[in-house]
Amino acid sequence: MNSSSRELSPSAPGGARALAAAGAVLAALAVALSAYAAHVADPAAQSRLQTAAVFAFGHGAALAALAPIARHTLARVALLSLFVGVLVFSGGLAAAYFFGASTRLLPYGGSLMILAWLVYAADALRR
DSSP: OOOHHOOOOTTSSSSHHHHHHHHHHHHHHHHHHHHHHHHHHHHHHHHHHHHHHHHHHHHHHHHHGGGGGGSSHHHHHHHHHHHHHHHHHHHHHHHHHHHHOOOOOOOOHHHHHHHHHHHHHHHHHHH
16 A cells, blocks of 8 residues: 555545544644643642543544545444544543543443454454
8 A cells, every 4th residue: 555545635535534633633632631631730630631641642643544544334433433432531531630520431431442443453354
């Protein structure tokens, strides 16, 4: 696969463009959250916020890179599940700090991310 086939062209499916954009936004928010954790948050909260930032950044970068080349429906479903999982997990950690929200859904977000990666791997093996 050459580099030009990896580009996110205007003819790429709308879902792929949206997932790539969502990944880029996740990565940007992760950088902001990490900065906030390092410079503003109390020491007790820093670890949780940094964990949220690491997961959001890594998965955001993965979405931005993988969405343009996800050709099969199964791969796109996996990436969408990955996006939802990181929203539940990282978003849940951030919401717990900023709004006092419950963290009871975090294991579901983490499990969804694991499952999404396994589905993506299965799709890659099918190619």
